Amino acid sequence: xxxxxxxxxxxxxxxxxxxxxxxxxxxxxxxxDFIAFTDHDHLLKPxxxxxxxxxxxxxxxxxxxxxxxxxxxxxxxxxxxxxxxxLHVFNHPADxxxxxxxxxxRISAIAKRYPLDAVEVTDHGFYTPEFDVPEIDYPKIASxxxxxxxxxxxxxxELDCKKDKDSILYAIKGGDFxxxxxxxxxxxxxxx
Numbered sequence: 001x002x003x004x005x006x007x008x009x010x011x012x013x014x015x016x017x018x019x020x021x022x023x024x025x026x027x028x029x030x031x032x033d034f035i036a037f038t039d040h041d042h043l044l045k046p047x048x049x050x051x052x053x054x055x056x057x058x059x060x061x062x063x064x065x066x067x068x069x070x071x072x073x074x075x076x077x078x079x080x081x082x083x084x085x086x087l088h089v090f091n092h093p094a095d096x097x098x099x100x101x102x103x104x105x106r107i108s109a110i111a112k113r114y115p116l117d118a119v120e121v122t123d124h125g126f127y128t129p130e131f132d133v134p135e136i137d138y139p140k141i142a143s144x145x146x147x148x149x150x151x152x153x154x155x156x157x158e159l160d161c162k163k164d165k166d167s168i169l170y171a172i173k174g175g176d177f178x179x180x181x182x183x184x185x186x187x188x189x190x191x192x
Contacts, residue, residue: 003168004158004180005034007062007089008078008120008143013048014039014066016147023146024057030153034168036062038078060165066091071109072102077116082165087172090119090138092145094128104135117173120145125154127181139172142179155181 009023010016018026020037027035037052044065045051052063064080076091090110093103110116121132121140132140142155159177161167171177 001163002158002160003033003163004031004156005036005060005168006032006144006146006152006156007036007038007064007080007087007141007172008066008091008145009035009037009152010039010066010145010147011037011051013037013045013051014043018146018149020051020055021057022149023152024055024059024061026149026152028057028059032059032156033163034060034062034165036064036078036080038064038066038080040066040068040076042068060163060168062165067114069110069113071106075106075110077110077114079114080169082169085166085169085173086115087118087169088114088116089141089143090116092120092123092128093131094123100130100133100135103131107136107138121179122155122181125151125181127155139175139177140179141172141177142181153182155179 011020062080067077069077078089080087118139118141122142125144144154146152157177159171161171
């Protein structure tokens with residue numbers, strides 16, 4: 001089955017402007033099949049998990065947290081839960097102002113603490129080609145990192161697999177997906 005998904009969404013449960021329900025409704029209207037809520041660990045409101053469970057939608061909804069990890073400064077790692085699998089994604093390397101070498105050093109250090117599965121190649125939905133390089137030996141993911149309505153639908157992944165949480169996470173871990181970017185009214189797809 002062909003699926004379209006978003007793996008990096010913030011809500012009013014940290015620093016986003018949309019409630020989980022509002023974000024789910026927007027992504028549903030944009031034709032998505034699955035989404036992951038990944039609010040910031042240090043800003044989380046106590047009822048976050050129950051708020052995610054309460055979302056009413058036909059989308060597959062993943063619970064996630066954007067972890068703040070300190071390694072010569074800080075970086076963010078999304079931890080996204082499936083039914084049995086967990087996906088760890090090194091987030092938006094362009095945000096930190098590190099060189100490629102410094103980024104690779106941090107990814108290597110973080111990988112000793114978390115089982116990294118992928119690295120984002122977008123910054124708030126915009127492609128960052130300087131990190132889409134063979135030297136970063138992980139599947140590369142496009143995501144929105146949306147905080148507002150205008151940030152929804154800029155970048156996403158598409159894949160062919162069964163429509164269940166663990167099948168989706170297995171496909172991502174194996175690099176079996178396409179990165180897609182909205183350019184005006186044109187969709188551009190690149191193999192992950």
